[in-house]
Amino acid sequence: MLNKSQIEYCLAEMEKMFPDAHCELNHRNPFDLVIAVLLSAQCTDALVNKVTKNLFEKYSTPEDYLSVSLEELQQDIRSIGLYRNKAKNIRSLCELLLTEYGGEVPQSRDELVKLPGVGRKTANVVVSVAFGEPALAVDTHVERVSKRLAICRWKDSVLEVEKTLMRKIPKEKWSDTHHRLIFFGRYHCKAQSPQCGICPLLELCREGQKRMKRKK
DNA sequence: AACTCGGGGCA
């Protein structure tokens, strides 16, 4: 397991590789961000942005989404995977916002995860990006990179990964770290073809060493 | 813990 200073070194190297890592979702306000993050499950943010560009022109309030039929909303997000479920979730989410939260997006993780289609990862992104609260959202990239680098244990659950990261990384760096790990995971430490041969962290990376040895 | 949803991106 990597210690705190080793992790700090890794994060610094990732910053060199991806200096402008940031949330790539179009978000003009918390409500749009919730919709965008919900849509982003299991598909790239580039695709989400393509869809939300038109979507946010057409809909801007919970009432707007409820003013059309489910079928129409589904058609509007058709090009995104899992669109049928996501459209249903958006509708029931909007209903809940209106009945329980006065039409406003709640600002706490605990309230956010109660919304349909909003899980722990989505809630963390929202509080971090929309409300500026320190948060460390663990998605597949963050989980994979953390495990390969032995920042956490290989067998850790998603929740355990999040706890470990929060323990080993200073609070003020959580939000930055989240985006660094994601960029690093998406573009370099890829799930199927990690670029171990040109990785500045290879020396520290047990999984990378293993992979390089296997190649020979 | 395993399964399902799903169109688009990429090899």
Place this chain on the structure above:
DNA sequence: TGCCCAGAGTT
């Protein structure tokens, strides 16, 4: 073409 993916809900 086939395989995989910035997750969440259900069983």
